[in-house]
Amino acid sequence: MARPIVAIIGRPNVGKSTLVNRLCLSREAIVHDQPGVTRDRTYQDGFWGDREFKVVDTGGLVFDDDSEFLPEIREQAILALAEASVALVVVDGQQGITASDEAIAQWLRAHPCKTLLAVNKCESPEQGLAMAAEFWRLGLGEPHPISAIHGAGTGDLLDQVLSLLPPKHLESEVDDPIEMAIVGRPNVGKSSLLNTICGEPRAIVSPIRGTTRDTIDTLIEREGRFWKLIDTAGIRRRRSVNYGPEFFGINRSFKAIQRCDVCVLVIDALDGVTEQDQRLAGRIEEDGRACVVVINKWDLIEKDSHTLSRMEKELRKKLYFLDWATMLFTSAITGQRVESIFALASLAVEQHRRRVTTSVVNEVLTEALSWRSPPTTRGGRQGRLYYGTQVASKPPSFTLFVNDPKLFGETYRRYLERQLREGLGFEGTPLKLFWRGKKQRDAERDFARQEPGSD
Numbered sequence: 001m002a003r004p005i006v007a008i009i010g011r012p013n014v015g016k017s018t019l020v021n022r023l024c025l026s027r028e029a030i031v032h033d034q035p036g037v038t039r040d041r042t043y044q045d046g047f048w049g050d051r052e053f054k055v056v057d058t059g060g061l062v063f064d065d066d067s068e069f070l071p072e073i074r075e076q077a078i079l080a081l082a083e084a085s086v087a088l089v090v091v092d093g094q095q096g097i098t099a100s101d102e103a104i105a106q107w108l109r110a111h112p113c114k115t116l117l118a119v120n121k122c123e124s125p126e127q128g129l130a131m132a133a134e135f136w137r138l139g140l141g142e143p144h145p146i147s148a149i150h151g152a153g154t155g156d157l158l159d160q161v162l163s164l165l166p167p168k169h170l171e172s173e174v175d176d177p178i179e180m181a182i183v184g185r186p187n188v189g190k191s192s193l194l195n196t197i198c199g200e201p202r203a204i205v206s207p208i209r210g211t212t213r214d215t216i217d218t219l220i221e222r223e224g225r226f227w228k229l230i231d232t233a234g235i236r237r238r239r240s241v242n243y244g245p246e247f248f249g250i251n252r253s254f255k256a257i258q259r260c261d262v263c264v265l266v267i268d269a270l271d272g273v274t275e276q277d278q279r280l281a282g283r284i285e286e287d288g289r290a291c292v293v294v295i296n297k298w299d300l301i302e303k304d305s306h307t308l309s310r311m312e313k314e315l316r317k318k319l320y321f322l323d324w325a326t327m328l329f330t331s332a333i334t335g336q337r338v339e340s341i342f343a344l345a346s347l348a349v350e351q352h353r354r355r356v357t358t359s360v361v362n363e364v365l366t367e368a369l370s371w372r373s374p375p376t377t378r379g380g381r382q383g384r385l386y387y388g389t390q391v392a393s394k395p396p397s398f399t400l401f402v403n404d405p406k407l408f409g410e411t412y413r414r415y416l417e418r419q420l421r422e423g424l425g426f427e428g429t430p431l432k433l434f435w436r437g438k439k440q441r442d443a444e445r446d447f448a449r450q451e452p453g454s455d
Helices: 016-024 070-083 099-109 125-138 154-164 190-198 245-259 275-286 307-318 340-352 358-371 410-424 438-450
Strands: 005-009 042-048 051-057 086-092 115-120 143-145 178-184 216-222 225-231 262-268 290-296 326-329 385-392 397-402 432-436
Touching: 005 016, 005 070, 016 042, 016 051, 016 086, 016 115, 016 154, 042 154, 086 099, 086 154, 099 125, 115 125, 115 154, 125 143, 143 154, 178 190, 178 245, 178 275, 178 340, 190 216, 190 225, 190 262, 190 290, 245 275, 262 275, 262 340, 275 290, 290 307, 290 340, 307 326, 326 340, 358 385, 358 410, 410 432
Parallel strands: 005 051, 005 086, 086 115, 115 143, 178 225, 178 262, 262 290, 290 326, 397 432
Antiparallel strands: 042 051, 216 225, 385 397
């Protein structure tokens, strides 16, 4: 088995997400003074002593109300319990036992799991034990007084958690999974895509905008490789977003783009490429992430033999800054071509991490110069390209040494980038080109000579 899982369970607003952040020493779980902020189950890495484990945060459980998202939140909690080694039930020590707490205790008896009871908001050590004593009535074992916001009592609680985890020798480590972020506007089918890949309701799907708020990490295996899939909140225009859960969710979506190995940009086939899609594509290119463009809801498009090629041409015209990304037409509902995402993403990650020797780079550049010489100014000055070398990967980055960067206009720079792609590949990843002129190199050399000890 992989690392054991600790599921955090409780009614709304008892401090579950605050406790998750405390146990995992992070600020990833969204904390906001509003019921129902957490909806899907979200995972973080936790550790204590010599043990590592996964902590899964769940939405607030409510059993006497089937209004918006509450049945789906219960389903997510059931799935979390099914895979958990320990259920950590959180209650509010300041409010005391409520009918919702009693309903959760009764519900847990129908879903057997090793259980610990954490009585949160016991900031006072003197009063904490007295506040916790009331919760013996729930029949969930010894109540442990804690303060998630201040950390009081969480060390003792973690000691109890470790005592209930399976033996360490049963664990197996998953080495360096590929992180794939699923990004896009609201309601383009990101969560449906995740559910189809996982074969289960991993994320709540709803036509209501803003359903997904946290970034949802899921670890899966495909053909011997492990992938961490990151479902993100739909990203709307900044001026349309009020401060609150959606604002935090969108910030986490941007962070997911920055930390992932490859982005899957999901576009709605019915809407085509919108202005917001273009902004997202620009963000992916600017952050230097590998990318696969997925056109979802392809099953809803009326087709003839020319539809696919015609539509791809129209979409690429608007996504011109991602002309290096592979485009795939899928349906999350029917599963059409969904599994093909992994082969394309794997290729993009491989190219994103790839390095090429200086000799091979210069063979391509020499060929490019033979077909098209650098431009000449009206004054007779011509750009000269001496040589190039790859200086970094993730994304592949090249420094080109020239006589004067100002002599190379945007058109010729794009030409050289196209030649590098045609000669070297790099499909699915952006390239970065840095231009260094003779004056820059001379200035750097003069500066180095003035440094102490340079002689």
